[in-house]
Amino acid sequence: xxxxxxxxxxxxxxxxxxxxxxxxxxxxxxxxxxxxxxxxxxxxxxxxxxxxxxxxxxxxxxxx
Numbered sequence: 001x002x003x004x005x006x007x008x009x010x011x012x013x014x015x016x017x018x019x020x021x022x023x024x025x026x027x028x029x030x031x032x033x034x035x036x037x038x039x040x041x042x043x044x045x046x047x048x049x050x051x052x053x054x055x056x057x058x059x060x061x062x063x064x
Contacts, residue, residue: 001013001014002014009042010043011040011041011042011051012040012041012043013038013039013040013041014038014039014041015035015036015037015038015039015056016034016035016037016038016039036055036056036057037053037054037055037056038053038054038055038056039052039053040052040053040054
């Protein structure tokens with residue numbers, strides 16, 4: 001888990017594990033395919049919400 005600031009707003013992120021931990025909504029527990037998902041969250045006014053998810057693929061081609 002990490003905390004970062006983007007355009008003056010603080011966010012936090014974490015990788016979903018897939019090995020028993022569910023996603024943020026508790027809907028995708030025990031999915032092996034979830035282990036490479038990085039989720040970004042925002043906490044405002046006492047509420048936390050998931051902003052987006054990135055899927056990490058080490059075999060993906062990068063742009064030059």
